[in-house]
Amino acid sequence: xxxxxxxxxxxxxxxxxxxxxxxxxxxxxxxxxxxxxxxxxxxxxxxxxxxxxxxxxxxxxxxxxxxxxxxxxxxxxxxxxxxxxxxxxxxxxxxxxxxxxxxxxxxxxxxxxxxxxxxxxxxxxxxxxxxxxxxxxxxxxxxxxxxxxxxxxxxxxxxxxxxxxxxxxxxxxxxxxxxxxxxxxxxxxxxxxxxxxxxxxxxxxxxxxxxxxxxxxxxxxxxxxxxxxxxxxxxxxxxxxxxxxxxxxxxxxxxxxxxxxxxxxxxxxxxxxxxxxxxxxxxxxxxxxxxxxxxxxxxxxxxxxxxxxxxxxxxxxxxxxxxxxxxxxxxxxxxxxxxxxxxxxxxxxxxxxxxxxxxxxxxxxxxxxxxxxxxxxxxxxxxxxxxxxxxxxxxxxxxxxxxxxxxxxxxxxxxxxxx
Numbered sequence: 569x570x571x572x573x574x575x576x577x578x579x580x581x582x583x584x585x586x587x588x589x590x591x592x593x594x595x596x597x598x599x600x601x602x603x604x605x606x607x608x609x610x611x612x613x614x615x616x617x618x619x620x621x622x623x624x625x626x627x628x629x630x631x632x633x634x635x636x637x638x639x640x641x642x643x644x645x646x647x648x649x650x651x652x653x654x655x656x657x658x659x660x661x662x663x664x665x666x667x668x669x670x671x672x673x674x675x676x677x678x679x680x681x682x683x684x685x686x687x688x689x690x691x692x693x694x695x696x697x698x699x700x701x702x703x704x705x706x707x708x709x710x711x712x713x714x715x716x717x718x719x720x721x722x723x724x725x726x727x728x729x730x731x732x733x734x735x736x737x738x739x740x741x742x743x744x745x746x747x748x749x750x751x752x753x754x755x756x757x758x759x760x761x762x763x764x765x766x767x768x769x770x771x772x773x774x775x776x777x778x779x780x781x782x783x784x785x786x787x788x789x790x791x792x793x794x795x796x797x798x799x800x801x802x803x804x805x806x807x808x809x810x811x812x813x814x815x816x817x818x819x820x821x822x823x824x825x826x827x828x829x830x831x832x833x834x835x836x837x838x839x840x841x842x843x844x845x846x847x848x849x850x851x852x853x854x855x856x857x858x859x860x861x862x863x864x865x866x867x868x869x870x871x872x873x874x875x876x877x878x879x880x881x882x883x884x885x886x887x888x889x890x891x892x893x894x895x896x897x898x899x900x901x902x903x904x905x906x907x908x909x910x911x912x913x914x915x916x917x918x919x920x921x922x923x924x925x926x927x928x929x930x931x932x933x934x935x936x937x938x939x940x941x942x943x944x945x946x947x948x949x950x951x952x953x954x955x956x957x958x959x960x961x962x963x964x965x966x967x968x969x970x971x972x973x974x975x976x977x978x979x980x981x982x983x984x985x986x987x
Contacts, residue, residue, distance in 0.1 A: 609635035718802030767957035815927035894942025912948035
């Protein structure tokens with residue numbers, strides 16, 4: 569246990585950490601919050617994760633892990649509102665959060681907000697509770713807009729992120745690349761930004777025998793399996809990945825398995841299904857649907873390569889999970905992928921999202937006559953355990969709390985002098 573037990577309010581309003589992975593609002597951020605909180609709880613710290621209640625589907629308070637509670641807050645009939653549609657209701661969410669805090673008699677040491685909507689709530693908590701406020705944006709609206717892919721992020725989000733960047737006490741970024749974006753596009757002083765990477769559950773994600781996992785999932789033992797794991801949205805570049813398949817004509821046993829999505833009726837799923845038909849690759853693509861995280865390891869271990877075709881990622885958690893399973897990764901130059909792939913020497917980073925580039929990267933892996941051993945690949949990412957990530961996060965927490973306490977002491981001292 570660490571020296572001082574901290575009480576931390578984590579805010580994740582739009583995305584429930586126990587929601588269904590691969591859906592529009594539940595991805596790597598939910599995994600990050602859940603796993604980080606679990607590890608902090610193991611170390612003796614007390615975590616309340618505030619998230620919104622959807623249609624009464626969950627108990628108001630869930631004991632998630634040791635010392636970790638998931639607190640559902642909300643307003644009547646808020647239903648499945650889009651992220652932007654939640655914004656006008658944030659004052660109601662804050663009132664609900666305050667009512668819970670008052671009823672429980674809790675005083676937190678620090679507020680840790682995830683995503684800009686939660687950051688807005690966190691800024692009110694920062695003001696009313698007089699506590700240090702740390703923000704992790706997970707993705708940046710300005711960077712997403714600069715990709716010119718998909719629906720543009722609203723100016724409301726950009727303005728809110730810039731304001732939060734100025735007023736919060738500390739910002740966390742998962743990579744140096746994301747830190748540079750905060751400095752360049754949001755005018756943040758680099759000293760205000762801490763870099764703490766994402767982690768991976770090394771007990772869950774580990775190498776398994778490929779033939780055994782393929783038999784378990786019903787995959788052909790002789791197929792060359794490419795794997796995609798994540799949400800179905802334009803920013804993920806799945807359309808380009810599909811377009812890359814015909815460029816692999818020399819491999820008739822290619823099979824692309826797509827894990828994720830909001831179901832067959834969702835617009836993006838229908839778009840991709842039609843894309844498959846238009847390309848004439850119906851026999852090469854399997855839509856596996858949503859898979860709970862605990863059931864993902866056999867998919868990684870059945871694959872010959874994981875492909876990340878995204879136009880933008882703040883980190884790329886699925887790449888870390890694949891490497892922990894001893895599987896190579898082909899990725900666009902997003903998030904931490906360039907560093908992780910170079911470090912592991914297991915995969916290929918392509919220069920862009922063009923289909924031919926993705927195909928060339930995939931080709932370089934599946935034709936490799938001397939592939940690395942799975943245990944060697946896994947060895948390269950052992951430093952990304954959630955235990956190590958939590959230790960780094962605690963250093964950020966303690967530094968932020970100490971600096972804020974010092975600043976408050978300076979204010980009190982100045983007021984006394986003026987008196």
